Amino acid sequence: MKPRLASITGKLKDTVIPMTEGPVLIGRQTGANLRIRNAAVSRRHAMIEKEGDRYVIADLDSRNGTFVNNIPVKRCELRHGDRVQIGESEFFFLIEETEDPSQTSEIRFDEVPLLGGPAVRMTYSDAMYVMARDLSAFLKISTTINAIRNLDKLQKALLELLFEVVPAGHGAILLTATHADCPDEFSSTFGLDRIAGPTQTVNVSRTIVRRALTDKAAIMLSEPDNSDDLNTVSLIAARSRSVLCVPLIMLDRVLGVIYLDTDDPTTKFDESHLQLLTAVAAISAVAIENVRNFERLQSENARLLSDADIEHNMVGESPLLQRVYQLISKVAPTDSTVLISGESGTGKELAARAIHRNSRRADKPFIAVNCAALAESLLESELFGHEKGAFTGALVQKKGRLEIAEGGTIFLDEIGELSLALQTKLLRVLQEREFERVGGNRTIKIDVRLLAASNRDLEDAMVRGGFRRDLYFRLNVVNLKMPTLRDRREDIPLLANYFARKYADRCNRVVFGISPEAKRLLMNYEWPGNVRELENAIERAIVLGTTDHILTDDLPEAVVEFQADPTGESGSNYHEQVVQMKRKMIVDAVKQANGNYTAAARLLNLHPNYLHRLIRNLNLKDELNR
Numbered sequence: 021m022k023p024r025l026a027s028i029t030g031k032l033k034d035t036v037i038p039m040t041e042g043p044v045l046i047g048r049q050t051g052a053n054l055r056i057r058n059a060a061v062s063r064r065h066a067m068i069e070k071e072g073d074r075y076v077i078a079d080l081d082s083r084n085g086t087f088v089n090n091i092p093v094k095r096c097e098l099r100h101g102d103r104v105q106i107g108e109s110e111f112f113f114l115i116e117e118t119e120d121p122s123q124t125s126e127i128r129f130d131e132v133p134l135l136g137g138p139a140v141r142m143t144y145s146d147a148m149y150v151m152a153r154d155l156s157a158f159l160k161i162s163t164t165i166n167a168i169r170n171l172d173k174l175q176k177a178l179l180e181l182l183f184e185v186v187p188a189g190h191g192a193i194l195l196t197a198t199h200a201d202c203p204d205e206f207s208s209t210f211g212l213d214r215i216a217g218p219t220q221t222v223n224v225s226r227t228i229v230r231r232a233l234t235d236k237a238a239i240m241l242s243e244p245d246n247s248d249d250l251n252t253v254s255l256i257a258a259r260s261r262s263v264l265c266v267p268l269i270m271l272d273r274v275l276g277v278i279y280l281d282t283d284d285p286t287t288k289f290d291e292s293h294l295q296l297l298t299a300v301a302a303i304s305a306v307a308i309e310n311v312r313n314f315e316r317l318q319s320e321n322a323r324l325l326s327d328a329d330i331e332h333n334m335v336g337e338s339p340l341l342q343r344v345y346q347l348i349s350k351v352a353p354t355d356s357t358v359l360i361s362g363e364s365g366t367g368k369e370l371a372a373r374a375i376h377r378n379s380r381r382a383d384k385p386f387i388a389v390n391c392a393a394l395a396e397s398l399l400e401s402e403l404f405g406h407e408k409g410a411f412t413g414a415l416v417q418k419k420g421r422l423e424i425a426e427g428g429t430i431f432l433d434e435i436g437e438l439s440l441a442l443q444t445k446l447l448r449v450l451q452e453r454e455f456e457r458v459g460g461n462r463t464i465k466i467d468v469r470l471l472a473a474s475n476r477d478l479e480d481a482m483v484r485g486g487f488r489r490d491l492y493f494r495l496n497v498v499n500l501k502m503p504t505l506r507d508r509r510e511d512i513p514l515l516a517n518y519f520a521r522k523y524a525d526r527c528n529r530v531v532f533g534i535s536p537e538a539k540r541l542l543m544n545y546e547w548p549g550n551v552r553e554l555e556n557a558i559e560r561a562i563v564l565g566t567t568d569h570i571l572t573d574d575l576p577e578a579v580v581e582f583q584a585d586p587t588g589e590s591g592s593n594y595h596e597q598v599v600q601m602k603r604k605m606i607v608d609a610v611k612q613a614n615g616n617y618t619a620a621a622r623l624l625n626l627h628p629n630y631l632h633r634l635i636r637n638l639n640l641k642d643e644l645n646r
Contacts, residue, residue: 031056048061050353195312223281264289359497360474401414537572538575617631
């Protein structure tokens with residue numbers, strides 16, 4: 021049997037989808053085996069399963085239902101020829117042993133050298149005058165092939181049109197690979213027999229094709245009139261008595277050849293046929309190249325749409341975030357472990373949730389654990405669970421987060437805070453997919469996908485001995501780095517407006533937007549706390565604001581003070597005075613620490629990274645280096 025679905029309407033029209041051995045999930049979600057991007061299709065719409073020798077389709081409580089032969093079904097056996105309707109798409113279910121028809125003949129290459137009579141060569145310049153003579157034929161060919169956007173259909177139509185004006189018995193179009201200096205490599209071959217169609221094998225002389233490609237000139241070879249000995253004719257295939265081979269050239273680049281031959285002893289090509297085919301090849305080359313470019317663009321567009329078509333709660337359209345979306349779309353359908361890195365507040369958990377929502381585990385649990393929020397003893401029990409009586413207070417058996425996440429995804433945030441003992445246990449989970457509860461001796465097998473995140477540099481922690489090297493390499497199968505907000509400033513207005521609407525609704529306030537001056541301050545601020553800090557700033561502005569717009573006075577002082585002009589001159593307002601005081605305190609501390617920034621940060625009770633950021637923002641570097 022060769023079970024398959026043949027699409028007859030909808031976005032997948034004219035495509036044939038072969039059935040796999042396992043269940044075939046049909047729906048809108050990324051992980052579906054047959055994905056249909058249509059609003060009328062549910063995320064998990066229907067499933068086709070094999071039960072013995074039968075195939076059964078089951079509706080998965082879809083919103084618009086599943087129909088077989090126009091009848092709504094919940095569960096139904098599929099038979100050969102049944103029509104399945106899902107949303108706006110219709111399919112024929114085919115199961116009988118029938119070969120899908122091919123549109124092209126098989127191409128067979130021969131290597132017999134050229135023998136006998138002379139070969140006629142012709143370049144494009146020699147054939148230009150024939151354009152006026154056969155204008156009607158050219159008009160028909162040009163109009164037909166330039167309206168086609170499928171390469172196979174174009175080649176088939178071109179050969180059929182050539183059969184109308186050239187007495188050829190067989191035809192082939194051979195398109196070269198990327199490099200034209202490799203004449204034996206073809207990216208596409210299409211053959212057609214005048215009588216038998218695509219079912220008959222077409223023989224092609226590799227020697228003639230190679231010469232036409234190398235010389236960039238058309239070739240005509242015919243059997244001499246005074247010879248009936250096929251061993252002496254100038255042909256590579258013994259049954260061919262006349263051959264035309266014309267290169268397809270566009271902008272001095274050889275795309276391939278058009279190859280025609282005939283084995284009819286009463287028919288022989290002449291120079292008029294050669295001239296006609298050479299001129300046709302000139303207009304065909306442009307059409308073929310256009311179709312190939314069109315198909316490449318379609319393929320790339322489909323790939324980009326697939327990359328962008330993911331479900332997530334992240335806000336932003338910057339190139340950095342687009343790359344995050346693309347990586348999520350690629351890793352989500354797999355079960356690979358992903359290590360998400362980035363500063364605090366960049367949205368690592370949102371990325372983890374997006375990976376889960378677009379995976380095959382989307383209908384299973386997503387369990388998030390913050391490893392920094394729990395003590396080591398509690399964290400072990402939270403992750404692995406415990407048996408009754410395992411320790412004081414363990415009054416009942418408790419399942420751990422790993423068990424609760426069975427079949428789904430567990431997200432370990434701030435995994436760099438795990439103790440070495442817990443790291444060892446987690447390594448076993450990653451390697452063997454098994455563990456024991458605290459105080460227990462029964463091995464528990466699990467099927468979970470693990471995602472981890474950290475704002476620490478785990479490679480540096482490995483060097484210092486704070487993180488196991490083997491665990492790091494187990495976690496770092498795919499690394500997803502979340503960009504900081506200051507690296508994607510173009511997303512700040514989108515985020516700010518999103519948070520403004522969110523908290524305006526919560527606070528029952530009418531807020532129409534953000535004033536231009538306030539927006540400028542938001543765009544210029546460094547946001548060391550990233551998106552989380554921006555969200556808090558907008559929430560504060562909504563709570564404390566009194567107008568229908570967020571104004572400068574509604575923003576936190578840190579955002580406003582950061583914008584004051586750090587010129588070194590005496591300020592004329594409060595914020596400028598504050599900046600001057602900051603500059604003086606930093607300069608005095610660095611001098612007191614003899615130029616040691618780390619020691620100066622300790623004197624100021626600041627983190628060294630924050631001190632460096634202040635020095636850069638206040639333009640103090642030159643002054644401190646004097």
